[in-house]
Amino acid sequence: MAAAADTAPRVVEDCRGVLQVLSDGTVLRHPPPAMDVPIDPSVEWKDVVYDAALGLGLRMYKPSAASSGGGGKNKKLPVVVIFHGGGFCINSYAAPHFHAACTRLAAGVDALVLSADYRLAPEHRLPAAIDDAAAALLWLRGQFSSSSGDPWLSELADPSRVFVAGESAGGVLTHHLNVRFSGGELLHPLRIRGFVPMMPFFTGVEPTPSELACPDDAFLNRDMSDRYMRLCLPPGATADHPFLNPFGPGALVLDGVAMMPTLVVVAGDDILRDRNVEFVRRMVEMGKPVEFVEFPGQGHAFFSLCVWSESVDELIRVFKQFMDKACQLQG
Template identity: 30%
Template sequence: MDTELLYDMSPYARIYKDGRVERFLGTETVPPSLDEKTGVQSKDVAISPDSAVSARLYIPKAATGSLQKLPVLVYFHGGGFIIESAQSPTYHNYLNALVAEANIIAISVDYRSAPEHPIPAAYDDSWTALKWVASHSTRNGPEDWLNSHGNLKKVFMAGDSAGANIVNNMGIRLGEEKLNGIEFRGGIMVHPYFWGEEPLPLETTEPKKRSLIRDFWRAASPTTTGCDDPLMNPATDPRLSSFNVNRVLICVAEIDMFRQRGWYYKEVLSKSGWSGVVEVMEAPGEDHMFHMSNPSSDNAAKMMKKLVTFMNEEN
């Protein structure tokens, strides 16, 4: 067994030259359930028989007995493309709460993880999931919850960290490849995992921190040109103006390493020729993914309220 390290990304993961991966976080899973606290029901479904893509679906219990059509949220989890999953207790608990508060149906996509499945696997799987959702537009798709209760004229995408990166790249792809029968009303990017080779003003210049982010990206995308790859640095992407969702909400946290990238994304998206509306919500005194680690905090509650309002505003 080769014990030589390729990337030491402790305390998150280690990747060895022989291809072995040790994950120290994000490996715990919980089954789908009827959540007693929120009344939200969940189940796991296979998205595509010819691929490894699956998803965890969530629906408010009250909806299953009614004719009401609910907004649909496609959610992409974070974890640097390497750790975490849709079955993680962190994401399961968060989506139970979000679905209950917003009264929506959610599809939490379990895309394949790097480095075993390097980029673009996560993007391809996420696109497969969007196509699967669109296949329900005539009410005869494979999933009854979406056929009976999903409003496919009111679909949202959301994700945190690497999941927010996926939202950006799916929005651009929607501008290049149309999905018929489905209308995207908004994109939510929480603490987006964007980066660049050169630090932005106010961004950390600490070599260890910058090196960790670079290693995560290189481990996930071995053929990348680096952190100015358009997939990682939207400012270098000439296709950004084709982002085909006209409302974007970016959530940033004041002491998060990625804070400046969130604000910068707003700037470059606004100047790209894109014609939509983008807003940023900043949580004072908070770090990356604070709403997952401390969901009962005031700032987490405020952020939850903002997401709920964003998805329920008439537009």
Template identity: 35%
Template sequence: MASSTTEIVHDFSPLMRVYKDGRVERLTGNDVVPASVDPITGVQSKDIKIASEIGIGARLYLTKTADPHHKLPLLVYFHGGGFIIESAFSPLYHNYLNSLAAEANIVVVSVNYRLAPEHHLPAAYDDSWVAVKWVASHSGGDGQEPWLKDHVDFQRVFFSGDSAGGNIAHNMGMRVGSEKLDGISLVGLVLAHAFFWGEKPIGNETNSPKKSYVENLWRFVNPSTVGSDDPLFNPAANPKLSSLGCNRVLVCVAEKDLLKDRGWYYKEVLVKSGWKGKVEVMEAKGEEHVFHLFNPTCENAVAKLKKLASFFNQDKA
């Protein structure tokens, strides 16, 4: 009989395993890189604490051409990893956001939220909202962070994230719509391969061998959930979807990603909800989930980067 130190009670390979004795083994996403001046783009980054008593922080990015006389759009970014792995200090996200900040000429706040199972949902949502409010606290020239006070146009704020981070970005957009944030205008969302689901399978979900994996992962990170039709997980189940607090949404999907159909469905239900904004979908042909992080120089990743840069720099609708 296996001992409690080797018996696996939750197996979410290739991301994580949890053992009977409570030990958590993260199989990937553990690497971190220091903040720096990127030698390729010249983008500066630095780490800040937002609520150190509970471990909320962020990595900030500022382009080398930033000028206090020319305010820039702000992107608040939420990393992916199924709510259980990765961080704002991961090389995947550090390299990606250096490139995005340089391409789009924006300021970026990459949020580091607490992970499950040490901190089950809604911890990641609560932490992200604390970070969003911290950002907003700088809008009137207050706050302690000079990169935000000196360089950000708080009337051009965007939220984005990939996978679980795309889920967070949507839910933060919903909170802006219901609770408001004084001093900032949330112009748009970019949801990349967002981690959405539902009780009733759609498209390629029906016969996917990964269906139970997705559903079990959601229940693992959010034990108090009502299930796959939880409005946090299935935006179509939210009767208040029309109150999404921005006026533009870009949904990015990948042809070979299990979550692709949920991205297209998100557009459909958002339009039908009565929301007054504009939503569009960009599909990357032949690509897998979060391909742009793992293969950032491929043709589709470069096209996605340019599309995002354009999205962030459109005139405010």
């Protein structure tokens, strides 16, 4: 009996108790802990499917006071496509904290918000999530090219004012979409005006000062960051893989890529703080229209974890300011 117990599969990777990988390769997913996060009552939402073959959906949010679409183009709303975090391994658009954050965003920037799911690792390692994020944008393009598009989009959305955002892992997706669709021709009639990666989950082999100083009890610490990295990248890949390190060996040279205006949201007490700031510095050196806003004292993923905080109030204000500026500058 003891010998049998010794050979029984054991947990070798654990992501917040929600995802466990056993020694025999079995992947176990458990329901997340129950959460009760207040939502903005002025926002309506509904779920739609954007890839039936893969079973992928998105949740659409609209301010309740949105125009019915009969007032002309000036009544149309901008669109924000957003991707959740979770190290590419856990969470979904339906996670209560991210759901609440999306209601706040839709109300605060007065936009239609589309929160899209993507396939998760380790069952589907990168680049699966990147491809799914691209498919969500292509689905959105198709909605405006079809006479049978979703009525929320056909009646309320302005395809010439589209923004893409994401938190943590979603921030990485935001960057890859900026690169993949640079120039915008592939997405016509959509017009992407800007990208907002929030605390993007960039990694690298050489540790940064903010990584070395990160306390063990941080929401995202070095151990959890390494675990997500191991599970989401191709087997055997290092933290310098270009899926997570935009400047790592083998990464696409970005000098000639016509990237769109980008606002990087940085948390001052985040393990990723230095990588996010370094990303902005290097992009600016290449002449890219990239800027950042830092929130001192905030930890990783504060957008969705501290939904009703003053910092999120300010983040939404800056987000809206960025949207308005991007539309004005580009005409």
